[in-house]
Amino acid sequence: MTVSLLDRRHATLGRHSPLFYDEPVHLVAGEGVWLTDVSGRRYLDAYNNVPHVGHAHPRIVEALRSQAATLNIHTRYLNERVVDYAEALLARFEPGLDRVLLTNSGSEANDLALRIATQHTGSRGVLVTDCSYHGNTTLLAGMTTGLATHEPLGEHVRSFAVPDLDAPANRARRESDVLAEALASVDRAVGELAASEHGVAAVLVECLFSTEGLPRVPAGFVSGLAERVHAAGGLVIADEVQAGLGRTGARFWGYQRHGLAPDVVTLGKPLGNGHPLAGVVTTPELLEEFGSRNEYFNTFAGNPVSAAVGHEVLRVIDEEDLVANTVALGLRIRDELAPALAAHPRLGPLRGEGLFFGFEVFTDGSREQPDGPATKRLVEAVKARGVLLSRIGPTGSVLKIRPPLALREDDVPVLLEALAGAVDELDG
Ligand SMILES: Cc1ncc(COP(=O)(O)O)c(C=O)c1O
Structure with missing residues (x-):
């Protein structure tokens, strides 16, 4: 009897390693934006934000290959x-914002930030939004x-509601x-921390609110949040792991949509187009201050192969x-899409x-109750038609469409x- 790949995966990575779709x-x-499965079927990738400039982009592959063939070494x-x-x-x-510490993942970047x-600040208190995700270290698990x-x-x-x-x-x-109501709840959260033994060290915020389900936030919310955190002595950390590198269009960074001036920006996912590359940008x-107190070293981060890849990603975005x-x-x-949705x-x-x-x-025409199970069925039905996407939000009721930026006119239909x-x- 042959053992299926799924069984082998369960036997090695375990049953809890997440997999998309009823039928993986x-x-x-x-x-580019096309993926091929083992049977030769092609799928339009409308989900993945890591292969930012497209899967297997020849220029990224060549940048990686030629630097790997020359030298790979750490930053010492x-x-x-x-x-x-x-x-x-x-x-x-x-x-x-003109200093950078490179890391290997968004989690490492947020942990370092x-x-x-x-x-x-000499404080420990951190503010995050309801329904957010910033990474998988012990520190970040306690604020997920x-x-x-x-x-x-x-x-x-x-945490506070968006x-x-x-x-x-x-x-x-x-x-x-x-x-006004939203900022009042931020005031409460900031006030509680400020009055506690922890004080306010930072808000860690992803300005597109991806995990939260892409809510349409009132103008002035993000800047009002930042003002309150600054007034309490904390720093503003903009998590650009998803929102950055041109993902939102006209502005290169997601925080710029809100006129925000963050103290620290964290980067990840698309930076290396699939190669592990992430970082912290700050003043x-x-x-x-940090460097003089800590001998911060990171074995793999900033190696010449990763740097060559990251640099080529920036060039390809421009060119x-x-x-x-x-x-x-x-x-x-x-x-x-808008008229069809309306x-x-x-x-x-x-x-x-x-x-x-x-x-x-x-669930129905009153548009009152979000319907996570129906959204899941929609994701599966779109997949059956050869397009990969997913869902997000507190109840998984928001369809999540996030193709590589290499999407072309012909792919839209x-x-x-x-x-x-x-x-x-x-x-x-
Ligand atoms: C907004 C955000 N921040 C941080 C992370 C963590 O990044 P990584 O998985 O590279 O550690 C993620 C990952 O999904 C993310 O979506």
Whole structure:
């Protein structure tokens, strides 16, 4: 009897290692925004944000190959690759955010950002949003509100709700009222921490609110949040692991959509297009303070191969005009999808920005009760039509569409037709 790959996986990685879909997809190759499974079937990848410039991009493969064939070494020797990359990456930030510590994952970056904040402020207290995820270290597990973790929320952690103007309870309310209520709950959380033995070290916030389900937040919420944290002596850490590198279109970083001036920015996922590359960007003052107190060393981070890959990702984004592509295709999809959503009794309006968007599915035409199980069926039905996507939000009721930025004009009808067919099936 042959043992299936799934059985072998369970026997080695265990049964709890998450897999997408009722029938997992066994992928063997990728090119651009297309993936091929073991039977030769092709899928449009409308989910993955790590292969930012496209799967198996020849220029990224060549950058990796040629540096690996030359030298790979850690950062305790002089090598120009890492400095070239640091310069190119930091050129994408506002003046003041001009130091970088490279890491291997978004979790490591957020963990390090929190060390910088707690050492700078002398406080431990951290604010996060309800239903968020920032990584898998022990420290971050104690502040995870959006994924199952056995660790309870740390005593030094307070979470607050992210307001959503499209939530059933807010639809008929004035934006200014929703904003005032949301900031009052931030005030409570900040006030509680400030009055406690922990004090306020930082808010760790992902400005697109991906895990939260891409809520439409009132103007002024994110900047109001930052003002309150700064006033309490804390730092603002913008987690750009998902929202960064042009994902939201016109602005290169997600926090720029909100006019935010973060003290620390954390990066990950798309930075290396699949190669493990992440980092923390901050000010010279904060780096000087942290660096003078800690001998921070990271064996793999900043190695010349990773740096060559990261640098090539930045060049490809520019030379293939992928940010403009994100704006154009994001708008086109929005234009074509919005009327269909408005006309459908069980679907909410389009959420998100650039090439990260979705819509909520409800149980019936009153659009009051989110319907996670129906959203799951929709994800499966879209997959059956050859397009891979997923779902997010507190009840998993928001469809999550987040293709590589290498999506092309010709791919848009494939995505929209699969969605239309799956939605028809939902009705049937
Ligand atoms: C917003 C955000 N921050 C941090 C992380 C952690 O990144 P990594 O899985 O590279 O450790 C994730 C991963 O999903 C994320 O979505």
